[in-house]
Amino acid sequence: MSDWLPSLKTKTPQEGYELAILLARKAIGYTQPSADVREKLRPKYEEDADSLTLASQVVAIHYQTVAAANNYWQ
Amino acid sequence: MSDWLPSLKTKTPQEGYELAILLARKAIGYTQPSADVREKLRPKYEEDADSLTLASQVVAIHYQTVAAANNYWQ
Amino acid sequence: MSDWLPSLKTKTPQEGYELAILLARKAIGYTQPSADVREKLRPKYEEDADSLTLASQVVAIHYQTVAAANNYWQ
Amino acid sequence: MSDWLPSLKTKTPQEGYELAILLARKAIGYTQPSADVREKLRPKYEEDADSLTLASQVVAIHYQTVAAANNYWQ
Amino acid sequence: MSDWLPSLKTKTPQEGYELAILLARKAIGYTQPSADVREKLRPKYEEDADSLTLASQVVAIHYQTVAAANNYWQ
């Protein structure tokens, strides 16, 4: 896979949050490399509350990492 | 998306908790940008105990981050 | 919502545990503000082993935060 | 509830693990105070692999806390 | 239960990983002490992808603890 993660540093807490979203999504790309399949899964997934909460949980875990890497943007 | 997260600092532990709730919800907004769809999911979700507990779990993970960022409001 | 979380400090590890339970429950109150609906969900929830374990998990995550905030009561 | 958690300190890593099990179980007691109901739930729960794994997960989270409180028994 | 966890220290990251697997399994043994029942659950469990992922998650949580205890084998 090409370079997609040069650093965990971001300028702001919000950019860090967006990086956490990217980190959560990338694992899915590594496991299911077909963009077509991933597109097919999206509609069902995006309209299921528990699926959305589960995805939000993965973002939360990555955000802990990104926030620590940025010393909580202090 | 417009600026919504200028800082992880809050004045009190309770404001930090409310920020954790915001952090948990925002990931859902990034994944399902349609407010209409999110509204449609709400009734079922809000009356399911496991869905509520799962949402509470995401808040708990973010609260770890926010509390650390505020040095536990010591 | 009125003030309910003045501090993460507690006198003992057990009081910290009870605070973690409060933290876990509060997120549910923020998401489902109706006490009536929450009461309605309780019987099913309280008699489902996996629901109870899931709730215990949220307490465990918050307890990490509370314990760290209290320097593990050392 | 009577005193059940005087300290997070234990003499050995294994005693710390057993404390983590206690911490995981206590949250269930707080949520479902009836020992009769908890007994009734046990048979189904103890013979379901995913229920057992979920319980093991809560122990793992508490063990992080207990291990940190004991400076990893170094 | 007899002594099974004298220390969280291991010589290598891989031995630490194997200790994390042991830690994940032990909680199941404490909850379901019957080796016969555990054997009976194994076939279904070992051929269910989500069960395997859930088990992998518990290992991941314990590995955080073991890695911290070993200062990440630096």
Place this chain on the structure above:
Amino acid sequence: MSDWLPSLKTKTPQEGYELAILLARKAIGYTQPSADVREKLRPKYEEDADSLTLASQVVAIHYQTVAAANNYWQ
């Protein structure tokens, strides 16, 4: 099992992420040693959004460990 984890150190955040994926997968190999069975599980698993998210969650937990081991590649 042969040596597969000599170190948690990686040169870049992205290599660390790929190590986290390896760590997530290895636990499945320890639990289900048959590569044939694992292959059989793959198609169903790779086309289920929640299975993919659950797998992404395990990667997120391991990535916390790897990132800490590398001092967040600072």
